[in-house]
Amino acid sequence: MRRNTVGDHDEAQRSGFLDALAAGRLPWEAYADLTAQHWFVYEALESAATTMADDPVVGTFLFPELRRLPSIESDLQFLYGPRWADHLFALHATTVYCTRLRDVAHRAATGFVAHQYTRYIGDLSGGQYLGPAIAQSYGLPGAEGHRFFIFNGVDPMAFKTHYRGLLDTAPWTRAEQDEFIAEVAEAYRLNIGMLAELQTRWGQR
Numbered sequence: 769m770r771r772n773t774v775g776d777h778d779e780a781q782r783s784g785f786l787d788a789l790a791a792g793r794l795p796w797e798a799y800a801d802l803t804a805q806h807w808f809v810y811e812a813l814e815s816a817a818t819t820m821a822d823d824p825v826v827g828t829f830l831f832p833e834l835r836r837l838p839s840i841e842s843d844l845q846f847l848y849g850p851r852w853a854d855h856l857f858a859l860h861a862t863t864v865y866c867t868r869l870r871d872v873a874h875r876a877a878t879g880f881v882a883h884q885y886t887r888y889i890g891d892l893s894g895g896q897y898l899g900p901a902i903a904q905s906y907g908l909p910g911a912e913g914h915r916f917f918i919f920n921g922v923d924p925m926a927f928k929t930h931y932r933g934l935l936d937t938a939p940w941t942r943a944e945q946d947e948f949i950a951e952v953a954e955a956y957r958l959n960i961g962m963l964a965e966l967q968t969r970w971g972q973r
C-alpha cells in the first residue's frame with residue numbers, strides 16, 4: 769500500500785498550502801479556515817466510527833484516543849471566539865470529501881479504514897512537524913489553537929507500528945485489499961483537492 773500511494777503522498781506534500789502555513793506566509797484566517805474544514809471532515813469520519821462500530825473489522829480499528837473533533841472545536845473556540853460555529857463554511861472540495869466519506873466510510877470496513885489511515889496516520893506523521901511549526905508562526909500559546917495536532921496519551925511511532933500490524937493482518941480478500949488501496953488513493957486526492965482550494969482562496973491575496 770505504501771508503494772502504491774507514495775506518489776499520492778508526494779503530491780499532497782507539494783500542495784504548498786501547508787508549507788505556507790508552516791512558514792507563516794498566510795494570514796491567521798487561512799489556518800482558521802483549514803481548522804474549519806477539518807471540522808467537517810472529522811465530523812463525517814468520526815460519526816462513521818459510531819455507525820460502523822459493530823462491524824467486526826472496524827471493531828479492531830476503533831481508537832477513542834484518536835478522536836479529533838473535541839480538539840478541533842477547542843481550537844475553533846480559541847481562533848474565532850465563542851461564536852466559532854458562525855464561521856464554519858465548507859468549501860466545495862470539503863463537501864465532495866464529506867460526501868465520499870458518507871458513501872464509503874459509513875458503509876464498508878475497507879472504506880472506513882482507508883480514510884481513517886490517511887487522516888490519522890498522516891496527522892501522526894507530517895502533522896507532528898506541522899503543528900509546532902504553525903504554533904510558532906502564529907504565536908499560539910501552549911496548546912491553544914493547535915490541539916488538533918496533539919494526541920494525548922499516544923506515542924506516534926509505537927501507534928503507527930501497531931496500526932501497520934493491524935493493516936497487515938486485516939482479514940481481507942484480495943479484492944478487499946485492492947478496494948482499500950484504491951480508497952487510500954482516493955482519500956489522498958480528496959485531501960489534495962481541499963488543500964488546493966484553500967491555496968486558491970488564501971494564497972493569492
Ligand code: HEM
Pocket residue numbers: 770777780781782786787885886887889890891893894895897928956959
Ligand atoms: C506539508 C505536508 C506534509 C508533510 C511535510 C508530510 C510529511 C510526512 C512524513 C515525514 C511522513 C513519514 C513519517 C514516517 O515514516 O513515520 C509522512 C507520512 C504520511 N503522511 Fe504526510 N506529510 C504531509 C502531508 C500529508 C497529507 C496532506 C496527507 C493526507 C491527508 C498525509 C498523509 C500521510 C500518511 C497517511 C502517512 C503515512 C505513510 C505510511 O504509511 O508510512 N501527509 N508524512
